[in-house]
Amino acid sequence: MLRAVAWVQRGLFHPCAGLSAALKSSSGIDQKGILANRVAMVTGSTSGIGFAIAWRLAQDGAHMVVSSWKPQNVDRAVAALQGEGLSVTGTVCHVGKAEDWEWLVATALEHCGGVDFLVCNAGVNPLVGSTLGTSKQVWDKILNVNVKAPALLLSQLLPHMEKRGRGAVILVSSISAYIPHVELGAYNISKTALLGLMRTLAMELAPKPILMNCLVPGIIKTDFSKILHQNEAFWNLSKESQKVQRIGQPEDCAGLVSFLCSPDASYITGESIVVAGFSLRL
Numbered sequence: 001m002l003r004a005v006a007w008v009q010r011g012l013f014h015p016c017a018g019l020s021a022a023l024k025s026s027s028g029i030d031q032k033g034i035l036a037n038r039v040a041m042v043t044g045s046t047s048g049i050g051f052a053i054a055w056r057l058a059q060d061g062a063h064m065v066v067s068s069w070k071p072q073n074v075d076r077a078v079a080a081l082q083g084e085g086l087s088v089t090g091t092v093c094h095v096g097k098a099e100d101w102e103w104l105v106a107t108a109l110e111h112c113g114g115v116d117f118l119v120c121n122a123g124v125n126p127l128v129g130s131t132l133g134t135s136k137q138v139w140d141k142i143l144n145v146n147v148k149a150p151a152l153l154l155s156q157l158l159p160h161m162e163k164r165g166r167g168a169v170i171l172v173s174s175i176s177a178y179i180p181h182v183e184l185g186a187y188n189i190s191k192t193a194l195l196g197l198m199r200t201l202a203m204e205l206a207p208k209p210i211l212m213n214c215l216v217p218g219i220i221k222t223d224f225s226k227i228l229h230q231n232e233a234f235w236n237l238s239k240e241s242q243k244v245q246r247i248g249q250p251e252d253c254a255g256l257v258s259f260l261c262s263p264d265a266s267y268i269t270g271e272s273i274v275v276a277g278f279s280l281r282l
């Protein structure tokens, strides 16, 4: 409770605008959007792929719940979305902390009335090095944030999503789930585990109906991937297998997520969709 008060006092809490508010599309035509009157939560949505997804879902009419572990970044993301007249609630959530999931879910329920779409985007990779040299502490961190947190956050949110009818969950995996990056062993493994989590939950949740799918980005230009895209040798090698001759941008991932949340995707579950400008995976 102390935390709630501090948050509001700091002026960092931003409630959703009225749920019936019409939004303006990027084409400038007034419309409600394909996701109008729906609420979407994206973890790690203050920068990179998560922010691009939040922006796109909001443009398509959804009321956004944005979050990350750093208050000042939440504040900045909320201001950017609000500055474009989009509907957004912002709060802090470190996805590795159980008390933060509770806070995030409670905030969304109280201020947005529920959640229809969950995008589990926050991910970490604290290590570049050998897989078998990875310490228990690093394994725990990577698996907690990248794999366990999406499952545990969803378990808290699920009863509330079910009440609202059809829901969609998108887990953000990585092309490294299929084609491992050298020296990112534990991270690669965590992203492969996410594909398994998604497939298992797709089967379990299909009757509800909650749709589960994975976004599988290739190399996308963000701070997170600097270590790859700023490495000339790695990039030259990647270009050989990549057929679209440019690096991916966060926005390249966002339209797919909007589609997976839309009614047009209501018969799509259990799929992993690669956004990589071509990949060698069959």
Ligand SMILES: NC(=O)c1ccc[n+]([C@@H]2O[C@H](COP(=O)([O-])OP(=O)(O)OC[C@H]3O[C@@H](n4cnc5c(N)ncnc54)[C@H](OP(=O)(O)O)[C@@H]3O)[C@@H](O)[C@H]2O)c1
Binding pocket: 043, 044, 045, 046, 047, 048, 049, 050, 067, 068, 069, 070, 073, 074, 093, 094, 095, 096, 121, 122, 123, 124, 145, 172, 173, 174, 175, 216, 217, 218, 219, 220, 221, 222, 223, 224, 225
């Ligand atoms: N970029 C790529 O090439 C690429 C490729 C494949 C998959 N991915 C996956 O895409 C996802 C997003 O990556 P990105 O490239 O967009 O990274 P990014 O630009 O660094 O953004 C990461 C976001 O996650 C937040 N975050 C980090 N740790 C968090 C935690 N413990 N709890 C809550 N929020 C946290 C960050 O918050 P702050 O800004 O407040 O720090 C930021 O909003 C990750 O799951 C990554 O594995 C990325």
